[in-house]
Amino acid sequence: MDAYCSNNVLQARRAVEQLRLETELQRVKISAAAAQLVQYCQDHRRADPLLTGIAASSNPFRDKKTCVLL
Incomplete structure (x- = not known):
């Protein structure tokens, strides 16, 4: 129980x-x-x-051209 009390005292000192x-x-x-x-x-x-938006030419997240299957 002594270790428990000393641990509580140490925690209290740190908090203070x-x-x-x-x-x-x-x-x-x-x-x-x-x-x-x-x-x-x-x-x-x-x-x-x-606020200003991103130019389409410099936007890395813009949609890529879609692939068209014939």
């Missing part, structure tokens, strides 16, 4: 140390992060293939 490290982190405010994300999306919208 992790929590101490997390309290020292500098966090970005949600509103600032959201504003940065919106700005990034607006700055890069011309290069976004989801």
Whole structure:
């Protein structure tokens, strides 16, 4: 039972140390992060293939010509 208790104490110490490290982190405010994300999306919208589409000549996923059997 002694090994069980020492294992629990070790886990608790690790958890406390992790929590101490997390309290020292500098966090970005949600509103600032959201504003940065919106700005990034607006700055890069011309290069976004989801918005502009992909040219048929450079699209590797376009349908190949079908084979016609006679």
